[in-house]
Amino acid sequence: MNLNVDIGIKISNPFILASGILDENGYTMKRILENGAAAVVTKSIGTSERQGYNPPIIYENDPVFLNAVGLSNPGIDNFKDEVKIALESGRPVIGSIFGKDAPEFSELAKKMESYGVSAIELNLSCPHVNGYGMEVGSDPDLVYEIVSEVKSRVKIPVFSKLSPNTSNILEEAKAAEKSDALVLINTLKGMEIDIASKKPVLSNVYGGLSGKCIKPVGIRYVYEVKKETGKTVIGVGGIENVNDAIEYIMAGASAVQIGTAIYRHGIKIFNELNSGLIEYMDKNGISNINDMIGVAIA
Numbered sequence: 001m002n003l004n005v006d007i008g009i010k011i012s013n014p015f016i017l018a019s020g021i022l023d024e025n026g027y028t029m030k031r032i033l034e035n036g037a038a039a040v041v042t043k044s045i046g047t048s049e050r051q052g053y054n055p056p057i058i059y060e061n062d063p064v065f066l067n068a069v070g071l072s073n074p075g076i077d078n079f080k081d082e083v084k085i086a087l088e089s090g091r092p093v094i095g096s097i098f099g100k101d102a103p104e105f106s107e108l109a110k111k112m113e114s115y116g117v118s119a120i121e122l123n124l125s126c127p128h129v130n131g132y133g134m135e136v137g138s139d140p141d142l143v144y145e146i147v148s149e150v151k152s153r154v155k156i157p158v159f160s161k162l163s164p165n166t167s168n169i170l171e172e173a174k175a176a177e178k179s180d181a182l183v184l185i186n187t188l189k190g191m192e193i194d195i196a197s198k199k200p201v202l203s204n205v206y207g208g209l210s211g212k213c214i215k216p217v218g219i220r221y222v223y224e225v226k227k228e229t230g231k232t233v234i235g236v237g238g239i240e241n242v243n244d245a246i247e248y249i250m251a252g253a254s255a256v257q258i259g260t261a262i263y264r265h266g267i268k269i270f271n272e273l274n275s276g277l278i279e280y281m282d283k284n285g286i287s288n289i290n291d292m293i294g295v296a297i298a
Helices: 026-033 080-087 102-115 140-153 169-175 212-229 242-251 261-265 269-283
Strands: 015-017 039-041 058-061 064-067 093-097 119-123 158-161 181-184 188-190 207-210 233-236 253-258
Touching: 015 026, 015 269, 026 039, 026 080, 080 093, 080 102, 093 102, 102 119, 102 140, 119 140, 140 158, 140 169, 169 212, 181 212, 181 253, 207 212, 212 233, 212 242, 233 242, 242 253, 242 269, 253 269, 261 269
Parallel strands: 015 039, 015 253, 039 093, 093 119, 119 158, 158 181, 181 233, 233 253
Antiparallel strands: 058 064, 064 207, 188 207
16 A cells, blocks of 8 residues: 655655644654654744734634634744754654745745755745735745745755635746645634624634635635646645545645644544545555545546
């Protein structure tokens, strides 16, 4: 049974830890890699330390999961040791970075590369921080400039994480065409109000909506972008079980990232997903996962 996939880097199964979940600490990343994840994506790291927003920054009311963390991170110069610890697992670590322009992204990418990461993930899609993420990723010319410059400065693969909140995700995908893979999708922009206090549930008012309620959106964009561009796609958004993952794969994803589900199921979800995928493939006479990628595309 072959679960190996190539997303620009070769990984032993299609299940990856998404950025922003238990990935600021090297020991936690290492533990997840030792418990079934084929790779991890680090927390998005910027040029300098950033505190992020004041609580409340997370709101959960199943199936709604909102967060507005505010890109809190220790800064690139303080992150080297965390990457080093995670790499002790022997599995790939993908360095997520955010910036405001091409020079900032490229300098961060070069530092991440020097720390030993296997690939870079450009966060072009965070929906709740002014001047970064979605505001950068919604400008096709700037996306093209960032991806082009980072690709020219590093030797490792570069992935671009795109936003479902822009007016035309296909336009953004084509602007990021020099990427080795496209990561779809980041969270949807949303909010809820506490009717008792008459106030938004998050301190930032707006947050990123994730979890199983966004899965149909993620699958739609994976399908559309894969069909129109043919690029390698990594799916993310609302994957709670192996059937969800298989949907993404059949829609065109070569691998999938797991995030919010860890809050509900713990890190054991990676081994459960691997076991479930093997069982599905065995029952359906499929010996190679690559034969499943994009089979639903008409």
